[in-house]
Amino acid sequence: MAKERLRKGTAAKRVPLDLKGRIWIDGKEGTFLGYGRVILLERIQEYGSITKAARSMEMSYRHAWELVDSMNRQASRPLVESATGGRGGGGARLTEEGESAIALFRRFYEDFQAFLADEGKALSLS
Amino acid sequence: MAKERLRKGTAAKRVPLDLKGRIWIDGKEGTFLGYGRVILLERIQEYGSITKAARSMEMSYRHAWELVDSMNRQASRPLVESATGGRGGGGARLTEEGESAIALFRRFYEDFQAFLADEGKALSLS
Numbered sequence: 001m002a003k004e005r006l007r008k009g010t011a012a013k014r015v016p017l018d019l020k021g022r023i024w025i026d027g028k029e030g031t032f033l034g035y036g037r038v039i040l041l042e043r044i045q046e047y048g049s050i051t052k053a054a055r056s057m058e059m060s061y062r063h064a065w066e067l068v069d070s071m072n073r074q075a076s077r078p079l080v081e082s083a084t085g086g087r088g089g090g091g092a093r094l095t096e097e098g099e100s101a102i103a104l105f106r107r108f109y110e111d112f113q114a115f116l117a118d119e120g121k122a123l124s125l126s
Numbered sequence: 127m128a129k130e131r132l133r134k135g136t137a138a139k140r141v142p143l144d145l146k147g148r149i150w151i152d153g154k155e156g157t158f159l160g161y162g163r164v165i166l167l168e169r170i171q172e173y174g175s176i177t178k179a180a181r182s183m184e185m186s187y188r189h190a191w192e193l194v195d196s197m198n199r200q201a202s203r204p205l206v207e208s209a210t211g212g213r214g215g216g217g218a219r220l221t222e223e224g225e226s227a228i229a230l231f232r233r234f235y236e237d238f239q240a241f242l243a244d245e246g247k248a249l250s251l252s
Contacts, residue, residue: 009187017164017230018151018152018153018158019151019152019234020149020151020152021147021148021149021151021238022147023145023146024146024147025146026144026145027144028148032144042247090238104143104249104250106207107249108145108245108249110178111241111245112147115238115241119238123230123233123234124230
């Protein structure tokens, strides 16, 4: 109660708002690129393997493969390709298109973080 | 196939990306204001009743009341108050704080739509 009265007395104090958001990019089948998908692409780039990338994210291989397949189907050119063989065996590598997709989303994501920070300064409630 | 070949031949053509997002404002208990909550506030303003506002959104009275209660608890001053009596009976009306909350979120939302539109022009993938 005392705290409440104190706050009413200091009208000039602006409580910062905790602005939150989530962004993604849709393709023809729904989500094309989102934060998790981009992390997966980065891990595939790092490990050269969908299996290892999935494990590093505590994700099943099946789920990771489905995400990669979804991205590949929706891009004009595949983002990930087999490095040595078929599904499951061998490694995987990011294509140039895959690297562009990471860069694109990272830029969008950074711009969005900057947008949230700017808005947080500009907006206030009482 | 013909369409695919055509697209590869016209390298200058940039396919617009379908950038998507969702925004909300967190308070001390989690979500404070989001799109649905603001629509609810606007309907309360319009109908002068939580019951009627809830019905217009095909939402249960209980859920609407809980959302209002959550917003009231997290704001420094209540956004909605009883117009004539206790819970369930009588009407409800938006306070000045409630009107500010709507304006604040609407501005945030509009800025975000503009941000998405701007980003959509600036970003492209191959």
